[in-house]
Every structure is written in structure tokens, then in C-alpha cells.
Amino acid sequence: MIVKKRTVGVIGMGHVGAHVAFTLGMMGIADDILICDKNEDKLCSERQDLMDAVQFMPHRVTYSIAGYEELGNCDVIVNCVGDITLVATGSRDDEMKFTAAQVADYIPKVMKGGFNGIFVNITNPCDVITYLIQKLSGLPKNQVLGTGTGLDTSRLVSAISQQTGIEQSSFTAFMMGEHGDSQMVPWSFVSFSGKSLNEMERDPKFTLNREDTKNLAIRGGWITYKGKHCTEYGICSTAANIVKSILHNQGKVMAASVPFQGEYGEQDIYCGCPAVIGANGVQHIVEYPLPADEMAEFKTCCAKIRGNIAKAEDLLGKGK
Numbered sequence: 588m589i590v591k592k593r594t595v596g597v598i599g600m601g602h603v604g605a606h607v608a609f610t611l612g613m614m615g616i617a618d619d620i621l622i623c624d625k626n627e628d629k630l631c632s633e634r635q636d637l638m639d640a641v642q643f644m645p646h647r648v649t650y651s652i653a654g655y656e657e658l659g660n661c662d663v664i665v666n667c668v669g670d671i672t673l674v675a676t677g678s679r680d681d682e683m684k685f686t687a688a689q690v691a692d693y694i695p696k697v698m699k700g701g702f703n704g705i706f707v708n709i710t711n712p713c714d715v716i717t718y719l720i721q722k723l724s725g726l727p728k729n730q731v732l733g734t735g736t737g738l739d740t741s742r743l744v745s746a747i748s749q750q751t752g753i754e755q756s757s758f759t760a761f762m763m764g765e766h767g768d769s770q771m772v773p774w775s776f777v778s779f780s781g782k783s784l785n786e787m788e789r790d791p792k793f794t795l796n797r798e799d800t801k802n803l804a805i806r807g808g809w810i811t812y813k814g815k816h817c818t819e820y821g822i823c824s825t826a827a828n829i830v831k832s833i834l835h836n837q838g839k840v841m842a843a844s845v846p847f848q849g850e851y852g853e854q855d856i857y858c859g860c861p862a863v864i865g866a867n868g869v870q871h872i873v874e875y876p877l878p879a880d881e882m883a884e885f886k887t888c889c890a891k892i893r894g895n896i897a898k899a900e901d902l903l904g905k906g907k
């Protein structure tokens with residue numbers, strides 16, 4: 588009997604892409620990992636370094652160099668193409684002109700190779716680029732998703748945990764909306780084993796400055812960027828856990844940039860929201876009954892993303 592290997596492609600071998608490739612092996616998520624980048628010298632160096640680490644991974648992993656059209660047999664492809672220097676302004680939107688052109692160039696090449704798996708996008712602006720990958724690839728919407736507010740959710744959970752002293756897996760909280768400055772916290776469904784934050788705040792230990800806590804989640808990436816001019820560990824772990832839920836069909840609820848088709852009254856947009864992620868990609872978007880003020884805040888996020896999608900499509904149209 589031949590056992591099917593789990594194959595993942597990683598496009599873009601910068602700080603994030605290299606860490607994603609390493610984490611997929613070190614966590615035992617994938618068997619064959621194909622790495623792809625325009626810089627051939629960088630590819631050779633990264634493959635050598637990754638193969639040097641294989642002995643210490645939980646099971647046998649193979650790292651191989653591949654061109655775009657050679658990614659056709661992948662179960663999942665993770666897009667990590669970007670130019671981190673462009674976000675030195677403090678806005679992820681400033682990477683759009685570069686990243687939109689990059690995916691417009693290589694997605695047709697990947698699809699020419701027969702790819703019919705699931706795309707996981709990291710590249711910023713995440714919601715916009717995820718939308719473009721789906722449009723350019725023609726894949727079903729459920730087969731394309733982005734890390735979105737997954738990393739921001741981790742930052743929020745970390746901030747709440749540090750303030751309350753409660754272990755991170757012992758409560759539920761999510762960031763929603765744009766993976767950017769307009770994202771929001773749906774405080775109404777933050778819960779501790781079923782007990783709402785509003786109830787818990789009767790104890791002073793759980794009385795949070797909600798605005799400050801939200802800003803810790805939103806600005807966390809810039810704190811990381813300030814001293815090292817990149818982000819690595821948090822985002823690679825976010826992407827790896829999404830890939831794990833897909834390849835192992837975990838059906839795990841996690842925040843990601845997912846395609847809205849009527850949920851929350853939104854259509855034809857990718858946006859950060861809790862969703863069930865499994866073998867088919869986005870299996871179900873979790874729709875919470877947001878109170879009016881939180882719904883208004885979420886709608887503002889969606890409007891920001893929709894405006895940026897229009898800008899990206901305009902950029903690609905002018906490039907033809």
C-alpha cells in the first residue's frame with residue numbers, strides 16, 4: 588500500500604516563508620515541502636539549511652526546490668511573497684502595489700501546472716491579496732483563504748491572558764475585520780468557559796481597559812517590526828496551524844480571512860472572521876449575533892477592505 592504524502596508549497600522565501608517552511612516540518616504537519624522563489628541562490632541556501640534540520644524533526648520531511656508550474660500536485664500552497672521594507676510607513680496597504688503585481692504574474696503559472704488544492708495567503712494587505720488570488724486562480728472560494736485576523740487574535744488572546752493571569756486556551760476571543768488598523772474586537776462574545784466577559788468583569792481582576800487591549804492587538808505587529816524589521820514566529824505559527832487544520836481535516840474554528848457570501852450581510856469580499864477550517868478549506872463561517880455598535884464597527888472594516896480591493900483591481904487594470 589502506498590500512503591499519500593501531504594505536500595505543501597511555499598512561495599516566497601523571505602523571513603516569513605522560510606519560517607513557514609521550517610515550522611511545517613518541525614510541527615510534523617507536512618511530508619513534502621516545495622519551496623519557490625525568484626532568487627535561486629536564496630532558494631539553494633534555504634533548502635540546504637532546512638535539510639540540515641530534518642534529522643531533528645518528528646518524522647521524515649523532504650524539502651525540494653520547485654518552479655511555479657511544478658506546484659500543481661500540492662495539497663496546499665502558502666503565499667508569502669512580499670517586500671517588508673514597504674510597510675516601514677506603518678501601513679500594510681503600502682505593500683499592495685508590489686504584492687498585487689506579484690500574484691497577478693505567478694498565479695496563472697501555478698494554475699497552468701494543474702493546481703486544484705487550497706491557497707493560504709499571508710501576503711499583505713492580506714484580505715485584498717486573498718481576494719485577488721481567488722479571482723486570478725478561478726478556484727472555488729472555499730479553497731482560498733488568508734491568515735487575516737488569525738495572528739491579531741493571537742495578540743488579543745495574549746494581551747487578555749497577561750492582564751488576567753488566565754491561561755490562553757481557557758477563554759475564547761477573536762479579532763474580526765481587516766488585518767489592519769480598522770479591525771475590531773467583538774467583546775460581546777469573549778467568554779471564559781461559557782461565562783461572558785461582562786459577567787467576569789464583576790471581579791476587578793477581569794476589568795479590562797478594552798480600548799487599550801484592542802490597541803495592543805492591533806499594534807503588536809509594529810512593536811515586533813520596530814526592533815527587527817520583520818515579523819516571523821507569530822505569523823508562521825498562524826499559517827502552519829491553518830495548514831494543519833486543512834491537511835488533518837480538524838474542522839477547527841479559527842480566525843482567518845474568509846469569503847463572505849451573505850454572512851453578516853456582506854457579499855463578494857474576504858474579511859477576518861472565525862470560521863471552521865478543514866479538508867475543503869473554509870467549511871463554515873461562524874456568524875455571531877453582534878450588537879448594533881459592534882456590527883457598525885465591523886461594517887466599517889468591510890468598507891475599508893472593499894475600497895482597497897477596488898484600488899488593487901484598478902492597479903492591475905492599469906498594468907495590462
